[in-house]
Amino acid sequence: xxxxxxxxxxxxxxLHHDKVRDAWVLLAPERAVTLDPVGxxxxxxxxxxxxxxxxxxxxxxxxxxxxxxxVNDSAGFLDALRDRRFLDVxx
Numbered sequence: 335x336x337x338x339x340x341x342x343x344x345x346x347x348x349l350h351h352d353k354v355r356d357a358w359v360l361l362a363p364e365r366a367v368t369l370d371p372v373g374x375x376x377x378x379x380x381x382x383x384x385x386x387x388x389x390x391x392x393x394x395x396x397x398x399x400x401x402x403x404x405v406n407d408s409a410g411f412l413d414a415l416r417d418r419r420f421l422d423v424x425x
Contacts, residue, residue, distance in 0.1 A: 335386050335409040335423070342382030344422045349377055360420055367420065376408050380421075386412070 335341070343349075347362045349369075358374040360367045369377065375397070379389040390408050394401040415421040 335412050336425070337385060337387030337390075339386045339423045339425055340382065340384065341380050341386060341389070341412055341416075342422050342424070343377075343380060344419070347420055349374075360415070362420055365418075365420075367415075367418075372407065373411055376411055380412075 343360075347360065350359050350361045351357075352359050352368075355368070358369040360369060360373075360377065367373075375393065376389070379392055384392075386408070390401060390404045393399070393408065394404045397404075412421055412423075416423055
């Protein structure tokens with residue numbers, strides 16, 4: 335994931351709070367991924383308008399964490415979602 339890439343949830347994919355399990359999930363047609371707090375924090379920043387660099391800077395500021403760590407963790411997570419077609423990325 336490059337800093338200028340713009341991640342977005344594709345049509346039919348959305349964040350959802352599962353009240354039964356009291357957990358956040360990423361829903362897609364006939365698929366679901368349960369999110370941990372880190373995954374949820376990353377995806378709440380994905381709006382289809384901001385770049386990966388802007389998202390990671392916002393997360394680093396919000397959690398007072400080193401930007402390098404945020405970039406590495408976020409890139410790995412978002413790349414895995416892209417590979418599974420839960421995420422679109424435009425340059």
